[in-house]
Amino acid sequence: MRTIVAALAVLAAAVPAAMAGWSTIASDVGTAATGIYFTDATTGFLPADENGAGAEIVKSTDGGKTWTTNEPHQGGLLFLDVAGYGENIVVAGALGEEYSIDGGAYFNTSSGGGSGQCVRAVGARGNPDAIAVVGEFGLFNPKNGVAMSTDGGAIFTTFDAKLFTDARYGAFPSAKTWYISAGNWPEANDDKPSNDDFAPKNDDFSDAPSTITRTPRFELRKTAKGGYKPYVRLPGRDAMVTGNETIFQAQISLSTDAGKTWNSVFENKGDFYANGIACIDDNNCCFVGEADAGAAAGARIHCTNDAGANWNRTLFLPGPQNSLLDITATGTAGEYWAVGGTLSSLDANATFYHSTNSGNSWTLDSTISGSYASAVDCRLPPPVIRESTAPSCCAIDGF
Ligand SMILES: *[C@@H]1O[C@H](CO)[C@@H](O)[C@H](O)[C@H]1NC(C)=O
Ligand SMILES: *[C@@H]1O[C@H](CO)[C@@H](O)[C@H](O)[C@H]1NC(C)=O
Ligand SMILES: *[C@@H]1O[C@H](CO)[C@@H](O)[C@H](O)[C@H]1NC(C)=O
Ligand SMILES: *[C@@H]1O[C@H](CO)[C@@H](O)[C@H](O)[C@H]1NC(C)=O
Numbered sequence: 411m412r413t414i415v416a417a418l419a420v421l422a423a424a425v426p427a428a429m430a431g432w433s434t435i436a437s438d439v440g441t442a443a444t445g446i447y448f449t450d451a452t453t454g455f456l457p458a459d460e461n462g463a464g465a466e467i468v469k470s471t472d473g474g475k476t477w478t479t480n481e482p483h484q485g486g487l488l489f490l491d492v493a494g495y496g497e498n499i500v501v502a503g504a505l506g507e508e509y510s511i512d513g514g515a516y517f518n519t520s521s522g523g524g525s526g527q528c529v530r531a532v533g534a535r536g537n538p539d540a541i542a543v544v545g546e547f548g549l550f551n552p553k554n555g556v557a558m559s560t561d562g563g564a565i566f567t568t569f570d571a572k573l574f575t576d577a578r579y580g581a582f583p584s585a586k587t588w589y590i591s592a593g594n595w596p597e598a599n600d601d602k603p604s605n606d607d608f609a610p611k612n613d614d615f616s617d618a619p620s621t622i623t624r625t626p627r628f629e630l631r632k633t634a635k636g637g638y639k640p641y642v643r644l645p646g647r648d649a650m651v652t653g654n655e656t657i658f659q660a661q662i663s664l665s666t667d668a669g670k671t672w673n674s675v676f677e678n679k680g681d682f683y684a685n686g687i688a689c690i691d692d693n694n695c696c697f698v699g700e701a702d703a704g705a706a707a708g709a710r711i712h713c714t715n716d717a718g719a720n721w722n723r724t725l726f727l728p729g730p731q732n733s734l735l736d737i738t739a740t741g742t743a744g745e746y747w748a749v750g751g752t753l754s755s756l757d758a759n760a761t762f763y764h765s766t767n768s769g770n771s772w773t774l775d776s777t778i779s780g781s782y783a784s785a786v787d788c789r790l791p792p793p794v795i796r797e798s799t800a801p802s803c804c805a806i807d808g809f
C-alpha cells in the first residue's frame with residue numbers, strides 16, 4: 411500500500427463523462443481525504459489532512475489541477491467529507507461539522523450535529539432544500555442516522571434512522587425522501603486499538619504492521635490476500651454500535667416523510683456491508699457494498715427502480731480483492747458512476763464503473779494503476795455549452 415498512501419490523487423473524467431476515460435489530474439494533495447466536492451467547473455473542495463498539520467479544507471480554483479489550504483484548522487479535527495450548493499460549503503467529520511456561507515473563504519463551527527462520515531445536498535443539486543450529514547449524533551442516547559440543516563450548515567437537527575447497524579452514507583433525492591445506507595464488518599477481525607490517538611503520524615499507513623492498525627480516523631484491516639484495506643472509522647464507534655459485530659451486515663433505511671418514520675427496505679446479514687448510495691430520483695437508487703472475506707466476498711451494486719421495494723444486484727465482482735466505496739448520479743438521465751478499486755498486498759488499482767440505464771447494467775470504464783478511488787462527485791452538467799475541457803466528475807484517491 412505504500413505507493414498509494416503517500417500520494418493523495420485527484421482523478422477526473424472530462425466532459426462529456428460518457429465519452430471520456432478517467433485520469434489522474436493532481437497528486438500529493440495531502441495525506442488523507444475521503445470526500446470531494448465541486449461547486450462548478452473550476453471550484454472544488456477536499457477535506458484533507460496534512461501530516462503534522464492536522465485537518466484542513468483544501469480548495470481548487472482551476473478544476474482540480476492545484477489545491478491550496480484556504481484556512482488552517484487546529485489539529486485533532488478530522489474532516490471526512492464535503493458537499494454544498496451555491497456559496498454554501500459543509501464539511502463533515504468525526505468531531506462535528508463546519509460550514510461556510512461565502513464559498514469557502516471562512517468556515518465556522520456548526521451546532522447540533524456530531525460524527526459524520528458523509529455529507530450530501532438534499533434535493534436537486536442546483537436548487538437544494540437542505541444539507542444532510544450521515545453518522546452518529548449526540549453523546550448521550552446517540553442517534554444513528556442523519557443530521558439535517560436547512561440554514562446552510564449552521565444548525566443541524568438529528569434523526570434516528572432505526573438501523574440495526576452503523577449509518578454510513580445517504581442519498582436525499584428530494585426534501586422528504588431520504589435513503590440511508592448502513593453496515594458493519596466483523597469486529598472479530600479487529601485487534602485492540604494499537605494507535606488509539608490523534609497523532610497525525612498514525613494516519614500514515616506506510617508503516618503497516620503485521621497485524622491490524624486502528625486509528626480513530628481509519629482502520630487498516632488485513633485482507634484475505636494478506637494486503638491492507640483502509641476503512642473510515644469514527645471515534646467512539648464501538649461504544650455506539652448496536653449491530654451484530656460478528657458478521658458482515660448491510661441495511662438501507664428509507665424515510666419518505668423527512669425523517670419522521672423509517673422503513674428498513676434492504677437487509678443482509680452475513681454477506682457484506684454497504685458503502686455509498688446515490689439516487690437519480692425518489693424511485694431510482696443504487697448503492698455499493700463489499701466484503702473482503704466469507705462466501706460472498708467481493709464488491710457489488712444493488713439498485714431499485716421502485717422506491718426501495720425491490721433491490722436487484724446488478725453488478726457483482728467476486729473475490730476479496732474487489733472494492734467499491736462510493737457512487738454518484740451525474741444529473742444526466744440514467745447515469746451513475748461507481749468507484750473503488752482492486753487491492754492486493756502489493757498494490758491497488760482504482761476502478762470506475764459506469765451505468766447509463768439507471769443501474770441496470772455496468773461497464774468498467776477505466777482503471778488507474780496505483781490508485782484507489784474512495785469518493786466520487788459530479789458537478790451539474792453544463793447547462794448549454796458542453797465543449798468545456800474541465801472535468802465533469804472527480805474522484806479522490808484518499809488513501
Ligand atoms: C460563527 O458562529 C457563531 C455561532 O453562531 C457566531 O457567534 C459567530 O459570529 C460566527 N463567526 C463568524 C465570523 O461569522
Ligand atoms: C449474530 O450473527 C450470528 C451469525 O448469524 C448469530 O449466530 C448470532 O446470534 C447473532 N447475534 C446477534 C446478537 O444478533
Ligand atoms: C494492478 O494493475 C497492474 C497492471 O497495471 C497489475 O499488474 C496488478 O496485478 C494489479 N493489482 C491489483 C490489485 O489489481
Ligand atoms: C430488477 O429485475 C426486474 C426483473 O428482472 C426488472 O424488471 C427490473 O427492471 C430490475 N431493476 C433493476 C434496478 O435492475
